[in-house]
Amino acid sequence: MWVPAAVCGLLALLLGLPFAGGSTPGAIDAVVAGWTAHLSPGVLRALVFPTEPYVVCALGVLAVVLCLRAGRKREAALALAVPLLAILLTAVLLKPLYDRWKNDTLVYPSGHTVSLVAVLTVLVLVTRKAFVVVLSALALLAAAAGLVGLGYHYLTDVAGGTLFAVAVVLVMWPVPRPAPAPSAG
Template identity: 80%
Template structure:
């Protein structure tokens, strides 16, 4: 997990460099804008829905409850604290550092994405279920289309936010441990 965290963190930091201090979208950003342009406003609002704070908060509380039900108190505390850490680092450190603007707002990395992906990554780690991972990935892809289509973010902001959120969660999460096999003798 630590290697994946390091790679994601490094990629998030590098991805924002070409856009730092600017407002101009890159070629990938323009292509993403064109790809989602045919989607109607109602569809785009539905796609952005998972990034709403009350949805993210509900998902985070679900992760905490699942941890507490399983008697994993450390993970319950981390399920609450780590997404908050990722959001604070994004808002207070990375956005001012990269200074990328869109519509008079700092946008790299996407705070919408960081909050959603951090909580979904925690849920994947807590549940340890492939289905949850697939559902999380589909949710992030849908939210990305919505965020780009609504004009809130460039695609690179969303990708950077995804990478950064995964990095923060993975570097903060305890390594999985296996329960010892019961003694047969």
């Protein structure tokens, strides 16, 4: 999982460079903001629902419980610790480093997105189920539209947060080992 982690991490770091130290949206940011401008505030608030701390925490608890039920204590600890690490690195290191502002707030990478995507990535790795991947992608798309539409973030902030969260989880998550073959003799 090191290669995808490295690619996501590098893309997250590079994506923010053109916007560092500024508050101007990029061309894609402006287009997506235009797409979401017609949505009502109620719809936009519903779209950002997956990023609410109590939702993210509930999803994190679900991941821990699933690990514990499967007897995977190490993964249960990581399911709790790794998203917290991603959130901490975003708030303490990356946001001040990139210094990208919107509405008097540091926005790159999106902390809303990092928290959601880190937990969703853990759930995908824990469950290894296609429907979890699909639901996670839908939750991310909804959250992205809501975050942009409400003016909390630019699309590039959401993309950077997504890439960074995936990178942190993949680099910290243990590589699954195949079950040992039964002894023939």
